[in-house]
Amino acid sequence: xxxxxxVRAGVGVVLAAGLxxxxxxxxxxxxxxxxxSGQAGPAxxxxxxxxxxxxxxxxxxxxxxxxxxxxxxxxxRSAETADLTVLFGWSGRGERLSFDPTAVRRAVxxxxxxxxxxxxxxxxxxxxxxxxxxxxxxxxxxxxxxxPASxxxxxxAGTGRPSSAxxxxxxxxxxxGPPAAAPGVKxxxxxxxxTAEAPSAGGECPASGVRVYxxxxxxxxxxxxxxxxxxxxxxxxxxxxxxxxxxxxxxxxALVESVRVLKGGSAITTGTGxxxxxxxxxxxxxxxxxxxxVWRNTTDLGSxxxxxxxxxxxxxxxxxxxxVTPELDLGTTGKLGVGAWAxxxx
Numbered sequence: 139x140x141x142x143x144x145v146r147a148g149v150g151v152v153l154a155a156g157l158x159x160x161x162x163x164x165x166x167x168x169x170x171x172x173x174x175s176g177q178a179g180p181a182x183x184x185x186x187x188x189x190x191x192x193x194x195x196x197x198x199x200x201x202x203x204x205x206x207x208x209x210x211x212x213x214x215r216s217a218e219t220a221d222l223t224v225l226f227g228w229s230g231r232g233e234r235l236s237f238d239p240t241a242v243r244r245a246v247x248x249x250x251x252x253x254x255x256x257x258x259x260x261x262x263x264x265x266x267x268x269x270x271x272x273x274x275x276x277x278x279x280x281x282x283x284x285x286p287a288s289x290x291x292x293x294x295a296g297t298g299r300p301s302s303a304x305x306x307x308x309x310x311x312x313x314x315g316p317p318a319a320a321p322g323v324k325x326x327x328x329x330x331x332x333t334a335e336a337p338s339a340g341g342e343c344p345a346s347g348v349r350v351y352x353x354x355x356x357x358x359x360x361x362x363x364x365x366x367x368x369x370x371x372x373x374x375x376x377x378x379x380x381x382x383x384x385x386x387x388x389x390x391x392a393l394v395e396s397v398r399v400l401k402g403g404s405a406i407t408t409g410t411g412x413x414x415x416x417x418x419x420x421x422x423x424x425x426x427x428x429x430x431x432v433w434r435n436t437t438d439l440g441s442x443x444x445x446x447x448x449x450x451x452x453x454x455x456x457x458x459x460x461x462v463t464p465e466l467d468l469g470t471t472g473k474l475g476v477g478a479w480a481x482x483x484x
Contacts, residue, residue, distance in 0.1 A: 182209040182255060183320060190229065192324025198224050200325065201253070205318035208239065211253040214246040214330070221336045222246055223463070225327040226256070232322030245333045258321060329447060335461040339369075347372020350451055350460040352431075360436050363403070363410055364464040366429040367482065368453050370421045376453075378479040379418040382429050383455060386466065386474060387448040394446045397466075398473050403432040405475040412477025419481055426482035432475040433468055441470040453479075 183204035193200040197213040214220050227238040239256045246252055331337075337351040338344055349371055355364035370376045381401055386394045403412030412430040421427050437443050446466040450459050466474065 182207045190322075190324075192229050195325040196328040198325045198328050200226075200323060203258075203320045203323055205233075205320050206259050207255050207257050208323060209253065209255045210241065211251055212241070212243060212246070212328070213251040214248055216330055216332075217248050219245055219247050219333045220330045221333050223329040223331075224325065225329075226323050227326040229322035229324040233319045235321045235323065238326065244336070259318075329463050331448070331461045331463065335450070335459050337460050337462050339367075343371035344458075346458045347374060348376055348453060348457070350453055350462070352462045352464055355464065357435075360434050360469075361407060361410075362431075362433050362435060362467070363412070364431045366431060366451065366462070366477075368421065368427045368429075368479070370423050370425050373423055375423070376421040376425075377418065378421060378427055378454065380416040381476050381478050383452040384431070384474070384476055385450040386446045387450055387461070388446050389448075391448060391461075394444065396472055397444060397446065397468060400473055400475050401478070403430060403475045403477050406432045406434055406473060410475075410477075412475065414478055414480055416478035417480075419479075421481070427479045428482040429479050430477040431464055431466075432477065433466060433473065434471050435467045435469045436471055437469040443470055444468040444472065 182202045185202045189200070197215045199211050201209040201211060203209075208226065210224065210226075212222055212224055214222060221242070221244045224241045224243075225238055226235075226240070228235045235258065239258065241254060241256055243252050243254065338349040339351045340349075343349070347370065349367075349369040351367055353365040353367065355362065357363075366382060368376075368378075384399055386397045386399065388394050400406070401416075403410035410430065410432050412432055419427075431449065444466075446468065447463055448461055449464055449466070450461050452459050468474065
């Protein structure tokens with residue numbers, strides 16, 4: 139089926155904070171605090187006296203914006219070290235953005251504030267990808283869970299230490315006129331995943347010996363499907379027998395008890411490609427397996443729709459948990475179908 143072929147083939151590019159020449163710094167509790175004035179360097183213009191609507195959300199603040207770049211700060215409000223993903227977008231006023239820039243900051247200590255910048259001009263729009271999707275293309279070294287290609291380069295894996303080679307482009311200007319107008323931007327969404335449970339699609343193999351991550355998924359006529367992938371990057375065989383164990387979580391990482399987790403894509407609809415019965419098989423080192431999350435976004439009058447950003451996944455009952463971010467928009471169905479693990483021959 140086209141739907142599941144798209145799910146299983148999905149690959150991703152995640153733009154890290156400081157991508158394409160950004161800079162970054164960090165303020166850790168007990169250390170030097172971030173500049174409370176929010177004044178940015180000349181590359182991204184001067185911070186406005188009054189912050190526009192949408193410049194602050196869930197611990198994220200936009201500090202300044204120019205036609206060339208955006209500077210921001212983000213605070214980890216959780217009680218544990220976390221990987222933070224921030225999606226920015228057009229505010230609905232002023233110049234439009236040609237894409238929705240995304241910042242990913244990894245291993246931010248609890249209570250710490252990190253700052254960074256994103257390039258807004260001089261590059262092609264990039265598609266949005268779920269947190270932890272496999273990297274591809276020129277941004278491979280900055281995908282979550284991967285290591286940078288070299289010690290230098292933009293924002294060394296979100297550590298808050300800028301590369302000595304990283305420089306921001308000057309604000310765009312016409313040959314005989316003033317600088318180009320800055321686009322209207324706002325913070326659209328903030329997501330936080332415990333670093334200990336972060337999905338991994340590249341870089342150093344986790345202690346568990348397996349990587350678990352989601353792809354970009356597919357949607358058609360209210361039907362949603364997101365591929366769930368496992369790669370054995372360790373040295374021992376991994377035996378799978380049945381379905382991944384999943385828990386649906388809300389924005390505060392609390393269990394959404396109203397959602398029923400059902401076995402098989404056929405529990406939602408037929409023909410999803412996630413209908414095969416479970417079977418026992420071995421994933422050798424270097425091998426892979428796949429499953430899928432399937433749901434419908436339909437809404438009935440009289441009930442409140444359920445939106446749950448996170449899913450905690452255990453590949454086997456005794457496996458370490460991994461928190462993925464499929465952005466479940468379940469409507470009022472209250473159901474999530476989970477496909478059985480199957481060997482991935484792609």
